[in-house]
Amino acid sequence: DTGVSQNPRHKITKRGQNVTFRCDPISEHNRLYWYRQTLGQGPEFLTYFQNEAQLEKSRLLSDRFSAERPKGSFSTLEIQRTEQGDSAMYLCASSSAFRTGKGYEQYFGPGTRLTVT
């Protein structure tokens, strides 16, 4: 039973560069979420997909950020023209859209730690 996987685990980039992160959800899950977490804070919601449709985007997701989920499988999060304020842990989670008898639990991946120098 594989969980949510994210790649890369760490990324160091220079200000102004573009970066792309990948998330592979749990195979039977049709919902996929992106969150951002800064040091000492809880994760903050960025966006989520049901299958390939992007259903909600946070106001935190500026026009430099774009997320895709082609074919409703893996997802990518791209940040263009990175800024130092983008340094954070980017977390991906997945869940089933339908109650499984347990509720709408979201399962998280290990995260991608981004450092912008």
Added chain:
Amino acid sequence: QKEVEQDPGPLSVPEGAIVSLNCTYSNSAFQYFMWYRQYSRKGPELLMYTYSSGNKEDGRFTAQVDKSSKYISLFIRDSQPSDSATYLCAISQGAQKLVFGQGTRLTINP
């Protein structure tokens, strides 16, 4: 006002103590309540969830929800050094986004 308030601690207790972690929330539409454990530089790990008011027990962990007070709690019995981590409460209206508290950093001292 934040939608979910959680005391960031840090909280330090001796091994074997009962730990109480708490969150308050403001939106009465929230129906699903979760607790996650997060070790340093790792992703959050789902520990407990509850739906509506009441208690739920799983081993040494008990989650409690009081919707009338908009107050949720996580109790850890017989705490172990391996329980040292940051504990995050998270709340949702269903299959939508989770709203997290700030997290409480817990240390269990041997």
